[in-house]
Amino acid sequence: MNETLDEHAALLAQSVGDYVRHGADLPRVRALAQNHAEFDPAQWRQLAELGWLGVLVPESCGGLGLGLAEAAIVAEGLGRALTPEPYTAVAVLAARTLEGAPVSPLREELLGGLSGGSRVPVLAWQEQVDDFAGLQLATMAKPFEGGFRVSGEKQFIIGASAADGYLVTALDGDALQLLWVPRDAAGCSGDSVPLADGRSYGRLTLRDVVVPREQVLASGQAARDALDRALDAAAAVASAELVGVMKRANEMSLDYMKTRVQFGKPIGSFQVLQHRAVDLHIQQSLADAVLHDVVAQLDGDPGPVPRALAASRAKSRCADAALAITRAAIQFHGAIGFTEDCDVGLYVKRAMTLSAWLGNGRAHRARYARLAAGGGREAA
Amino acid sequence: MNDWNTMSDEAFRAEVRTFFENEFPAEFKFLPRRMRWHECRDWYLKLSKKGWIAPNWPKEHGGMGLSPSKLLIYMEEYERAGAGRMPDQGLTMVGPTLIRFGNEAQRKRFLPLIIAGDAIWCQGYSEPNAGSDLAGLRTEAVPDGDDYVINGSKIWTSMAHDATHIYVLARTDKAAKKKQEGISFFLVDMKTPGITLRTIRNIAGHEEFCQVFFDKVRTPKENLVGELHKGWTIAKGLLGFERLNIGSPRRPLQALEKLEMLAQARGLMADAGFVERLTQLQLDLADLGSLYGHFVDKVRRGEALGPDVSMLKVWSMDTYQRLSELLIEAAGEHGAIEGEATIGDVMIDTLSPFYNSRPGTIYGGSNEIQRNILAKYVLNLPS
Numbered sequence: 236m237n238e239t240l241d242e243h244a245a246l247l248a249q250s251v252g253d254y255v256r257h258g259a260d261l262p263r264v265r266a267l268a269q270n271h272a273e274f275d276p277a278q279w280r281q282l283a284e285l286g287w288l289g290v291l292v293p294e295s296c297g298g299l300g301l302g303l304a305e306a307a308i309v310a311e312g313l314g315r316a317l318t319p320e321p322y323t324a325v326a327v328l329a330a331r332t333l334e335g336a337p338v339s340p341l342r343e344e345l346l347g348g349l350s351g352g353s354r355v356p357v358l359a360w361q362e363q364v365d366d367f368a369g370l371q372l373a374t375m376a377k378p379f380e381g382g383f384r385v386s387g388e389k390q391f392i393i394g395a396s397a398a399d400g401y402l403v404t405a406l407d408g409d410a411l412q413l414l415w416v417p418r419d420a421a422g423c424s425g426d427s428v429p430l431a432d433g434r435s436y437g438r439l440t441l442r443d444v445v446v447p448r449e450q451v452l453a454s455g456q457a458a459r460d461a462l463d464r465a466l467d468a469a470a471a472v473a474s475a476e477l478v479g480v481m482k483r484a485n486e487m488s489l490d491y492m493k494t495r496v497q498f499g500k501p502i503g504s505f506q507v508l509q510h511r512a513v514d515l516h517i518q519q520s521l522a523d524a525v526l527h528d529v530v531a532q533l534d535g536d537p538g539p540v541p542r543a544l545a546a547s548r549a550k551s552r553c554a555d556a557a558l559a560i561t562r563a564a565i566q567f568h569g570a571i572g573f574t575e576d577c578d579v580g581l582y583v584k585r586a587m588t589l590s591a592w593l594g595n596g597r598a599h600r601a602r603y604a605r606l607a608a609g610g611g612r613e614a615a
Numbered sequence: 616m617n618d619w620n621t622m623s624d625e626a627f628r629a630e631v632r633t634f635f636e637n638e639f640p641a642e643f644k645f646l647p648r649r650m651r652w653h654e655c656r657d658w659y660l661k662l663s664k665k666g667w668i669a670p671n672w673p674k675e676h677g678g679m680g681l682s683p684s685k686l687l688i689y690m691e692e693y694e695r696a697g698a699g700r701m702p703d704q705g706l707t708m709v710g711p712t713l714i715r716f717g718n719e720a721q722r723k724r725f726l727p728l729i730i731a732g733d734a735i736w737c738q739g740y741s742e743p744n745a746g747s748d749l750a751g752l753r754t755e756a757v758p759d760g761d762d763y764v765i766n767g768s769k770i771w772t773s774m775a776h777d778a779t780h781i782y783v784l785a786r787t788d789k790a791a792k793k794k795q796e797g798i799s800f801f802l803v804d805m806k807t808p809g810i811t812l813r814t815i816r817n818i819a820g821h822e823e824f825c826q827v828f829f830d831k832v833r834t835p836k837e838n839l840v841g842e843l844h845k846g847w848t849i850a851k852g853l854l855g856f857e858r859l860n861i862g863s864p865r866r867p868l869q870a871l872e873k874l875e876m877l878a879q880a881r882g883l884m885a886d887a888g889f890v891e892r893l894t895q896l897q898l899d900l901a902d903l904g905s906l907y908g909h910f911v912d913k914v915r916r917g918e919a920l921g922p923d924v925s926m927l928k929v930w931s932m933d934t935y936q937r938l939s940e941l942l943i944e945a946a947g948e949h950g951a952i953e954g955e956a957t958i959g960d961v962m963i964d965t966l967s968p969f970y971n972s973r974p975g976t977i978y979g980g981s982n983e984i985q986r987n988i989l990a991k992y993v994l995n996l997p998s
Contacts, residue, residue, distance in 0.1 A: 512994055
């Protein structure tokens with residue numbers, strides 16, 4: 236990493252730290268969750284003004300043109316603050332997909348708008364459970380002279396409620412098409428499935444939606460490559476959010492163990508709790524170390540197999556560590572940890588939704604095993 | 616001199632792989648026990664001559680000065696080739712300790728001996744009544760003329776019967792208020808009159824550790840490392856290097872190599888339940904590599920290792936044991952056979968990783984002691 240980038244990272248870490256200290260507003264998070272809302276336009280504007288939405292957007296499109304190491308710094312802070320707005324879904328998954336698409340007026344317009352906060356493109360790629368790479372597609376793109384007519388259904392879309400349009404994957408014969416479908420396109424409808432943490436998965440139904448040729452963002456192998464690279468990046472950055480969640484939950488548990496007195500002593504003096512806390516701290520440290528290595532590896536743009544292995548390592552460790560740490564936080568807090576008023580619950584639920592999205596620990600271990608069996612582990 | 620760190624990972628891996636595979640003596644590959652000095656001497660000298668004996672040391676002292684990622688590749692290829700663990704106390708403990716805490720004369724005298732294989736070190740730490748409670752040690756050193764005179768006994772001293780030198784923690788001030796104060800750190804030649812030892816047979820039937828007795832053993836005053844009575848700081852510094860060494864992925868990698876061989880031989884990769892458990896362990900080990908790299912980086916930057924290094928040791932030895940247990944389970948009925956069993960088209964000693972990994976959660980400070988350290992000094996939990 237050169238000095239300028241190091242400087243960027245340091246400045247970013249500082250502004251993220253300030254945001255978490257002053258801007259992290261758990262009452263806001265709680266109020267949004269209770270109303271099953273997840274998007275506050277004012278908050279989104281603030282993220283745009285801080286430059287965070289454009290971390291991965293090329294400078295030529297108005298972004299900062301930085302890498303995943305920097306996106307991970309932002310995401311860890313947002314995870315720690317439990318910010319429900321879809322940073323990873325938009326500023327990483329959609330931004331990386333668009334960035335990987337060939338240059339076109341639409342690509343520049345969407346990337347610029349994404350970075351500035353005026354456009355909220357969201358990727359709609361997944362149809363089947365556990366198919367987080369979006370390989371099993373039933374959505375079809377039927378060509379006609381002006382473009383494609385698209386029909387199919389997509390699910391598990393984080394950020395759908397805020398989206399002004401979707402980056403949709405569809406098959407034209409064997410060829411993958413990456414298409415822009417505005418939210419209000421004729422034949423495009425959606426609903427949502429509530430999640431444990433008050434956010435939601437969007438479901439998208441497309442019936443003979445007309446996609447004019449100029450809304451085709453990428454085709455064939457170019458579309459596949461852009462998608463795969465973006466999905467691995469998003470798995471890594473979602474892992475950073477999980478690291479933020481687990482660190483804060485662990486801090487809450489340790490603070491509580493130092494102050495809660497039973498049998499005349501702080502409960503943190505009991506060896507059985509100390510050793511349990513240590514084992515969870517080890518999981519947190521492993522997650523942190525893996526995340527650090529993996530984003531550095533991904534920023535070096537390795538081949539698809541080492542990249543996928545690395546992303547799966549990160550998501551598997553970070554998801555499972557966050558689940559273990561937040562669940563234990565309930566136990567450490569005792570009955571109060573089981574109440575709705577206790578903030579611990581907010582962290583447990585965010586760990587659950589972030590773990591499940593983009594492939595949970597088990598699913599990523601299965602992918603890792605498949606790729607490693609093909610001789611990929613050595614290449615990594 | 617080569618700058619290994621500017622080589623590509625692939626080129627470096629290819630170079631060390633070729634050398635380890637071709638040059639490590641075939642008869643000692645995947646030996647189920649530790650190599651004795653007479654068995655590994657030639658190999659040690661071969662590595663020394665090539666400049667590869669001390670991958671973790673800085674170049675100025677005769678090491679390779681490898682970056683964490685290169686060091687991990689070195690270890691992976693060493694274990695992949697089935698190359699055995701040599702008496703490595705000098706390379707992993709004494710060297711880094713003298714580089715950090717020793718004086719120039721001690722570095723000049725002892726470091727080249729280690730590189731050349733002329734000094735083989737063992738560790739005089741534990742005593743019959745000072746195990747987990749190391750600071751309760753009672754071996755004494757008293758000044759007398761130009762020497763210190765040492766009396767007492769050390770136990771669980773690995774490979775002492777092959778060692779030419781021993782480093783010893785001894786009490787020099789019995790009146791000190793705290794038991795950690797009044798301990799000093801000495802270097803002692805094993806040929807000094809008054810040293811005797813008895814070997815102790817371990818659970819696997821091998822003689823790898825000893826009890827060492829000191830009866831009026833004289834060591835010259837220049838062999839005191841650091842200040843008198845301040846040996847606990849050095850002892851803890853060395854324990855940091857020990858935890859880094861035990862916490863490296865090296866030993867668990869040995870077990871993983873065997874497990875992968877067994878899985879191929881038995882066709883277990885078609886068993887989804889087995890694959891899930893194997894993958895979890897592969898990732899536990901890969902992630903240990905990332906955490907290990909983080910601590911190696913600290914040492915390279917010249918930063919002191921803090922108490923947080925204990926977590927490496929806990930995780931590494933825990934992973935090693937879990938790997939050894941899955942190896943036995945995956946061997947089915949063969950998992951009860953003593954020595955090598957023919958499984959499919961390979962010969963595997965399925966019990967040796969089990970035996971070799973058992974003391975890992977006991978020596979170097981038991982995993983429970985490491986957790987106490989982490990709870991107190993890293994998590995700042997009350998006592």
